[in-house]
Amino acid sequence: GAGVSQSPSNKVTEKGKDVELRCDPISGHTALYWYRQRLGQGLEFLIYFQGNSAPDKSGLPSDRFSAERTGESVSTLTIQRTQQEDSAVYLCASSLVRDSTYEQYFGPGTRLTVT
Amino acid sequence: QKEVEQDPGPLSVPEGAIVSLNCTYSNSAFQYFMWYRQYSRKGPELLMYTYSSGNKEDGRFTAQVDKSSKYISLFIRDSQPSDSATYLCAVMNTGFQKLVFGTGTRLLVSP
Numbered sequence: 001g002a003g004v005s006q007s008p009s010n011k012v013t014e015k016g017k018d019v020e021l022r023c024d025p026i027s028g029h030t031a032l033y034w035y036r037q038r039l040g041q042g043l044e045f046l047i048y049f050q051g052n053s054a055p056d057k058s059g060l061p062s063d064r065f066s067a068e069r070t071g072e073s074v075s076t077l078t079i080q081r082t083q084q085e086d087s088a089v090y091l092c093a094s095s096l097v098r099d100s101t102y103e104q105y106f107g108p109g110t111r112l113t114v115t
Numbered sequence: 116q117k118e119v120e121q122d123p124g125p126l127s128v129p130e131g132a133i134v135s136l137n138c139t140y141s142n143s144a145f146q147y148f149m150w151y152r153q154y155s156r157k158g159p160e161l162l163m164y165t166y167s168s169g170n171k172e173d174g175r176f177t178a179q180v181d182k183s184s185k186y187i188s189l190f191i192r193d194s195q196p197s198d199s200a201t202y203l204c205a206v207m208n209t210g211f212q213k214l215v216f217g218t219g220t221r222l223l224v225s226p
Contacts, residue, residue: 004158031212040123042203042216043159050212059213091158102147102207104214106158 002026004107006092012113013082021077021110025094032075033093033104034067043091049075050097082114116141121204121217130226134191138204138217141185145206145215148180150189153201153219162202163189194224 005024013019025032034046045059049069060066064082069075079086089111093104121138128134136150147166151159163178165171165187171178179188187204201221205214 033213035214035216040218042119042121042218043205043214045213045215048212056212097212102212103149103161103164105161106151108158111156 004092004094004105006090006107006110008110009108010111010113012115015084015114016081018078018080019082019112021079021090021112023075023077023092023094023107025073025075025092026096026105028072029094029096029105030072031095031097031104032069033095034075034077035091035093037089037091037109039088046077046090079112082112084114087112087114118142118215119204119206119217122220123218125221125223127223127225128194130194130196130224132194132224134189134194134198134222134224136189136191136202136204136220136222138187138206139185140187140206140215142206142208143182143185144208146209147207148178148187149205149207149214150176150178151203151205153203155200159203191222194222196224196226198222199224 007022032049035043048056064080067077089109091109093106095104150163153159168182175192177190201219203219204217
């Protein structure tokens, strides 16, 4: 079946503008995650959704960042008033949390450049 | 101190060599250990997934976890140029869904 998809693949925006990044998880996967990968660095956790539970927002770096998920489907990560330090690859992952299986499968990412 | 430490490399080896990639972690509560491979401008691809200590083998890849020393390894046998990529280790607590990643080791396998 199809993997995790993300759009757009690349986004260039001016400092101060808002951006929306989209993630379509693997069908049937109940959990969805957003990570950020800055140049030359490992992935940094941002937010986690599991079913109808309250999301774990502990990794969001500031209140300019927010995310939503509709049921167990699409998620949108929104960055308001973008700053140059927001430039990074934003990666989405999904997993089927069942029987203590926590394997996360990643999408190709959205490369965000803030000029 | 970072929760997961990983040498960024690059690690350069000739084709056919055995490659050893390693990470150390600081929190003994981590129970799940993963290795991801990431090609340039692509998303990470799950290679190996291990729960608790021990070894796991899949083809040319072997993952090893030593919880007593908080040390995880990935071995690649008969390395190929197509193995050239960045390898990321990741760890996770039971009940805490976020993965904690190392910075990744860049591997270059020359023909």
